[in-house]
Amino acid sequence: MSKAPLTPVRLAAVGMDQRQRNALRMLFTTQCNNRYVLMEEDSSEICILDLDVFGGERLWEEFRERHPDRPLILVSLKPGEIADAHTLFVQKPIPVNQLIAAIEQQRRLLSTRNKTCSQVESGAPHPIAKNNHQTATPQPGKKNTPRRAASLMSASKEKIFVGTSPDIDPKDPAQLTKVYYKPDHYLQGIIQQALNQAVRYNKNIAIEGPWPAIILDIEKHKIWVSAEERQLRPYCTVPDATLEVPLRIIEVDEASPIGRREFPIQAFLWQLALWASRGRLPHGTDLFQPIYLRRWPNFTRLVMTPYALAIAALWAEQPRSLIGTAETLDIPQRYVFAFYSAAHAIQLAGETRRAVDTLIEPPAVKPSQNRGLFGRLLNRLRGG
Amino acid sequence: MSDYKFIFSGPVGVGKTTAIGAISDVAPVTTDEQASDMTKAQKSGTTVAMDYGMIKLGDRERIHLYGTPGQERFDFMWEILTQGGIGLILLIGNNRPDPFSDMHFFLKAFKDFIGRSKVVIGVTKMDLTDKPRIEDYHLQLEDCGVKIPIFEVDARMKGDVSLLIEALLYSLDPGLEG
Ligand SMILES: Nc1nc2c(ncn2[C@@H]2O[C@H](COP(=O)(O)OP(=O)(O)OP(=O)(O)O)[C@@H](O)[C@H]2O)c(=O)[nH]1
Ligand SMILES: [Mg+2]
Numbered sequence: 001m002s003k004a005p006l007t008p009v010r011l012a013a014v015g016m017d018q019r020q021r022n023a024l025r026m027l028f029t030t031q032c033n034n035r036y037v038l039m040e041e042d043s044s045e046i047c048i049l050d051l052d053v054f055g056g057e058r059l060w061e062e063f064r065e066r067h068p069d070r071p072l073i074l075v076s077l078k079p080g081e082i083a084d085a086h087t088l089f090v091q092k093p094i095p096v097n098q099l100i101a102a103i104e105q106q107r108r109l110l111s112t113r114n115k116t117c118s119q120v121e122s123g124a125p126h127p128i129a130k131n132n133h134q135t136a137t138p139q140p141g142k143k144n145t146p147r148r149a150a151s152l153m154s155a156s157k158e159k160i161f162v163g164t165s166p167d168i169d170p171k172d173p174a175q176l177t178k179v180y181y182k183p184d185h186y187l188q189g190i191i192q193q194a195l196n197q198a199v200r201y202n203k204n205i206a207i208e209g210p211w212p213a214i215i216l217d218i219e220k221h222k223i224w225v226s227a228e229e230r231q232l233r234p235y236c237t238v239p240d241a242t243l244e245v246p247l248r249i250i251e252v253d254e255a256s257p258i259g260r261r262e263f264p265i266q267a268f269l270w271q272l273a274l275w276a277s278r279g280r281l282p283h284g285t286d287l288f289q290p291i292y293l294r295r296w297p298n299f300t301r302l303v304m305t306p307y308a309l310a311i312a313a314l315w316a317e318q319p320r321s322l323i324g325t326a327e328t329l330d331i332p333q334r335y336v337f338a339f340y341s342a343a344h345a346i347q348l349a350g351e352t353r354r355a356v357d358t359l360i361e362p363p364a365v366k367p368s369q370n371r372g373l374f375g376r377l378l379n380r381l382r383g384g
Numbered sequence: 385m386s387d388y389k390f391i392f393s394g395p396v397g398v399g400k401t402t403a404i405g406a407i408s409d410v411a412p413v414t415t416d417e418q419a420s421d422m423t424k425a426q427k428s429g430t431t432v433a434m435d436y437g438m439i440k441l442g443d444r445e446r447i448h449l450y451g452t453p454g455q456e457r458f459d460f461m462w463e464i465l466t467q468g469g470i471g472l473i474l475l476i477g478n479n480r481p482d483p484f485s486d487m488h489f490f491l492k493a494f495k496d497f498i499g500r501s502k503v504v505i506g507v508t509k510m511d512l513t514d515k516p517r518i519e520d521y522h523l524q525l526e527d528c529g530v531k532i533p534i535f536e537v538d539a540r541m542k543g544d545v546s547l548l549i550e551a552l553l554y555s556l557d558p559g560l561e562g
Contacts, residue, residue: 295522296533300544313558316531365559374553374560376441381546
């Protein structure tokens with residue numbers, strides 16, 4: 001069964017949902033020149049199986065029972081070791097070039113098999129090595145020249161809102177623990193709970209404790225505070241694991257603004273989250289799961305941390321992981337973590353849950369042809 | 385000399401002339417006239433032809449800022465105006481009778497231009513009318529597939545107008561250094 005060289009390679013996606021299939025189909029048509037087509041398992045030559053779907057391991061076993069030697073590409077977020085001559089492993093999110101390399105390797109496996117069977121005289125034979133290793137090759141080392149510091153914030157302000165923590169190695173558990181904070185141990189968590197209650201009962205809430213009196217006015221979407229920022233800040237920056245939630249539903253008139261400072265709720269929570277996190281992340285945030293941005297924050301009325309616009313623009317295009325974002329933009333992790341913590345506190349950002357979001361690695365950012373000009377204009381707008 | 389341009393657009397009286405003036409290096413050229421009867425109630429001068437401002441970068445680059453006149457709703461001239469434009473700054477007045485339909489109207493009118501560039505939306509006059517909120521504008525655009533920056537701005541504040549343009553630049557190129 002010899003094939004014309006241009007016959008597309010027939011692939012099947014095993015156990016993947018419709019979104020993931022569509023993503024692959026789109027990739028094959030737009031970036032692979034239709035060299036590959038996605039078909040049902042029965043008519044395919046090479047299969048791709050997502051180990052992370054529910055029951056993924058079992059799917060894999062059953063697949064091997066059906067097709068003991070069909071070329072297979074396994075994908076998963078967790079690094080894998082596969083000892084099997086017909087199986088390759090690619091870690092998700094899949095870099096497009098690695099997926100193509102894996103498909104091509106499996107295609108060559110098929111054609112050597114076919115040639116051996118039909119005894120066609122050999123071209124250059126491709127010995128297939130035993131694949132008990134990942135096809136993933138480390139990315140060529142990125143240049144580690146730090147980007148110019150964004151001039152949006154003074155150094156002292158930056159320390160308060162973003163902290164000064166160095167980058168961590170996410171694979172080192174000891175370093176990993178340093179990167180988290182528990183919002184519930186700060187005033188941030190209490191205000192978040194107050195907001196939930198206020199929304200649920202559609203009532204104003206007084207948040208009472210050792211700190212200056214705080215009142216949440218749900219109808220006006222405002223927070224009233226009976227003190228200066230500097231009197232409030234200690235409660236926002238020092239953790240207290242014993243914090244109780246002293247919330248009291250109050251009547252509208254009690255929220256009257258006499259002698260109180262007024263903040264929009266979102267801007268207040270945003271700032272509290274920056275104060276508490278100082279470049280860290282809410283406890284348990286996955287560093288490798290892509291992050292979605294529900295919508296652009298209303299930046300003109302929020303504390304803007306360095307690189308916040310770049311991060312927002314990147315996530316507005318497509319979800320990316322926290323680590324991937326810092327790498328793509330070539331910036332220290334704390335800026336990404338700070339922005340995420342603030343955006344997460346007002347529910348503008350979160351971890352993606354759909355399988356399709358982790359399937360294929362987001363593309364590198366294409367520099368626009370006007371990048372130089374844009375940079376100069378940016379500088380000017382910032383008063384440089 | 386290299387020339388680039390941004391387009392400011394939006395309904396009548398939302399602050400286009402003011403926004404261009406806030407960031408222009410040259411005194412903005414406007415062709416404001418005594419308001420017609422229709423707009424008289426709102427303000428004293430309305431732009432009948434076009435606004436023009438400019439930002440000079442060194443002596444080799446110029447960014448031209450064009451504002452569409454607010455009075456006519458849409459004109460074939462606008463499509464011509466957008467030729468070679470880098471992006472669109474759309475201003476919507478929160479105190480107008482139906483700001484959502486204003487927004488939809490202008491996004492549709494500039495659909496082709498937005499398709500080949502980017503757009504940011506500044507909602508002005510929220511100090512006068514605080515509803516709808518910025519979230520409500522986002523909800524209106526939820527099904528449109530792209531995430532557009534929408535900020536509360538006061539066209540008289542240089543910082544607000546600058547931030548809108550910064551967001552536009554990052555939308556065009558998230559990898560921009562700065
Ligand atoms: N209160 C308030 N006034 C604003 C705001 N933005 C702009 N203005 C004022 O609104 C008025 C109208 O602004 P213009 O810049 O003339 O509006 P325009 O869009 O050019 O109007 P046309 O040319 O008629 O379409 C001016 O008096 C501005 O100072 C804002 O956010 N709040
Ligand atoms: Mg005008």
